[in-house]
Amino acid sequence: MIQLFRVSKVYPPNFPALTDLHLQIEKGECVFLSGPSGAGKTTLLKLLFRAEEVTEGQIIVNGRNITRMNGAGLARLRQEIGLVFQDFKLLPYMTALENVALAAQVIGLSVRESRSKAFHLLRELGLKDKHGSRPPSLSGGEQQRVAIARALVNDPVLVLADEPTGNLDPDMADETIRLFLKIQEQGTTILIATHDTRLLRKFNRRVVMLQRGCLVGDSKHGDAGAGS
Amino acid sequence: MRLSQAHFVIQRVLRSLRELIWTHVLTAGTMAMTLFVFGGFLLLQENLTGLLKGWSSQLQIFAYLEEGLGDSELEFVQRQVRSYPEVEGVRYVSKDEAWESFKTDLGAQSGVLEGLDREILPSSLEITVKKSYRQRASVADLAGRLKEVKGIREVEYPEAWMEKLSLLLLGVQWTKWIFGGFLFMASLLIVGSTVKLAIMARRDEIEIMQLVGATDRMIKAPFVIEGMIQGLLGASFSLLLLWLLFLFLSMRLPPSLGILIPGDQLRFLDLWQVSFLLLLGWLLGAVGSFFSLRRFLGA
Numbered sequence: 001m002i003q004l005f006r007v008s009k010v011y012p013p014n015f016p017a018l019t020d021l022h023l024q025i026e027k028g029e030c031v032f033l034s035g036p037s038g039a040g041k042t043t044l045l046k047l048l049f050r051a052e053e054v055t056e057g058q059i060i061v062n063g064r065n066i067t068r069m070n071g072a073g074l075a076r077l078r079q080e081i082g083l084v085f086q087d088f089k090l091l092p093y094m095t096a097l098e099n100v101a102l103a104a105q106v107i108g109l110s111v112r113e114s115r116s117k118a119f120h121l122l123r124e125l126g127l128k129d130k131h132g133s134r135p136p137s138l139s140g141g142e143q144q145r146v147a148i149a150r151a152l153v154n155d156p157v158l159v160l161a162d163e164p165t166g167n168l169d170p171d172m173a174d175e176t177i178r179l180f181l182k183i184q185e186q187g188t189t190i191l192i193a194t195h196d197t198r199l200l201r202k203f204n205r206r207v208v209m210l211q212r213g214c215l216v217g218d219s220k221h222g223d224a225g226a227g228s
Numbered sequence: 229m230r231l232s233q234a235h236f237v238i239q240r241v242l243r244s245l246r247e248l249i250w251t252h253v254l255t256a257g258t259m260a261m262t263l264f265v266f267g268g269f270l271l272l273q274e275n276l277t278g279l280l281k282g283w284s285s286q287l288q289i290f291a292y293l294e295e296g297l298g299d300s301e302l303e304f305v306q307r308q309v310r311s312y313p314e315v316e317g318v319r320y321v322s323k324d325e326a327w328e329s330f331k332t333d334l335g336a337q338s339g340v341l342e343g344l345d346r347e348i349l350p351s352s353l354e355i356t357v358k359k360s361y362r363q364r365a366s367v368a369d370l371a372g373r374l375k376e377v378k379g380i381r382e383v384e385y386p387e388a389w390m391e392k393l394s395l396l397l398l399g400v401q402w403t404k405w406i407f408g409g410f411l412f413m414a415s416l417l418i419v420g421s422t423v424k425l426a427i428m429a430r431r432d433e434i435e436i437m438q439l440v441g442a443t444d445r446m447i448k449a450p451f452v453i454e455g456m457i458q459g460l461l462g463a464s465f466s467l468l469l470l471w472l473l474f475l476f477l478s479m480r481l482p483p484s485l486g487i488l489i490p491g492d493q494l495r496f497l498d499l500w501q502v503s504f505l506l507l508l509g510w511l512l513g514a515v516g517s518f519f520s521l522r523r524f525l526g527a
């Protein structure tokens with residue numbers, strides 16, 4: 001699903017965020033991307049949905065080289081990827097249902113279809129009674145579930161989550177990760193960036209460890225440091 | 229773009245019009261002022277052209293004849309004048325006819341002529357110029373040749389007025405484009421600022437749309453449509469103002485000007501010019517939005 005070949009990212013004037021990264025993630029895997037703040041987790045995710053361009057190297061996502069992608073190709077790529085952020089990125093003046101349906105509408109689903117799909121997902125995520133609420137009136141966990149519903153509404157093949165539990169209490173964080181694992185069971189590839197080692201220990205999935213922009217461990221290869 | 233996406237775009241346009249109504253009204257108002265000034269010049273040009281055409285259609289050259297010409301000499305002069313290619317027709321006005329005509333023109337004040345010799349006014353030829361030669365240069369050239377004809381003493385035609393009016397018309401035409409051009413640029417900047425405000429107000433929504441895979445066209449289309457609506461509204465409002473101004477001036481035209489510009493000959497912009505102003509407004513809005521989007525959202 002994801003292949004990185006000698007990927008480097010340097011921010012101007014000369015700040016290396018990622019250096020010579022090799023990584024392969026199979027379809028249907030759930031991988032934790034971990035490391036301390038400033039390790040390059042967010043940069044790597046941004047490269048995967050092309051919010052940033054690589055300085056060197058190649059990235060293949062779902063069989064397509066996205067390194068120099070733009071315009072319509074970029075839009076298509078993002079329609080195949082579900083994104084979840086620490087700060088949820090929900091629109092406060094829209095209801096939970098409208099927030100989720102927005103993502104479906106922009107790719108061409110009718111208002112009715114989008115709303116129906118959004119409602120179905122919110123119900124599955126336990127927000128049946130909250131679909132008419134606006135984000136400011138929802139708890140952090142509820143807002144994150146709305147964001148996850150929005151990420152899933154277009155049936156993505158890949159979900160990228162950047163510190164999705166960063167603003168949640170431990171119970172809510174566990175609940176959110178369980179939700180991601182449930183999504184993974186349906187065949188979706190999940191990549192979760194987190195620096196919460198408690199979650200890594202608890203959920204025992206593949207962990208890719210970054211430090212100062214370099215890959216320093218991958219539990220798939222039994223590297224020390226990853227998953228500990 | 230699919231129908232459902234078009235529906236989504238229209239929804240966003242309507243929401244923006246609702247939420248940023250005063251910003252849109254202000255922009256449309258500014259565009260209306262720009263187009264009003266431009267349309268004003270267009271209206272002035274239209275009426276001056278009409279006036280000039282009216283005068284040209286009545287253009288006659290008066291050739292005053294020397295005293296004591298015999299019938300054969302008069303015949304010779306007329307034949308000579310008719311031989312010029314520019315001449316459409318020649319009418320002989322005898323001293324007597326000139327006297328009567330002058331008297332009629334003076335109307336109630338014709339009494340001042342009492343005691344004067346009926347033969348005081350010279351006989352003349354009223355020469356009508358063919359349409360295709362009714363330019364200042366051609367008329368001046370013909371007048372020059374007429375002066376050389378034996379038997380003609382003096383030649384007169386409304387040269388000064390024609391020249392002044394032509395210059396005024398040229399001035400209006402140039403001012404329209406120069407002044408209009410400046411105002412057009414100013415309006416583009418104002419439309420650009422409105423789009424910038426709208427982008428700022430919807431920054432989060434735009435970011436989310438980009439993240440969930442909305443195409444560039446989908447994101448930018450509402451802003452361009454808003455610009456077009458502002459432009460069309462501005463142009464419609466400017467036309468309304470121009471119409472009111474036209475009505476006001478038509479009714480309040482000073483009677484002394486009526487000799488030069490008969491009230492019933494005043495004309496409003498024709499359908500083509502109205503369409504041109506609407507198109508200009510539409511273009512102003514679309515181009516302003518487009519360039520602003522390129523600047524703030526990238527190509």
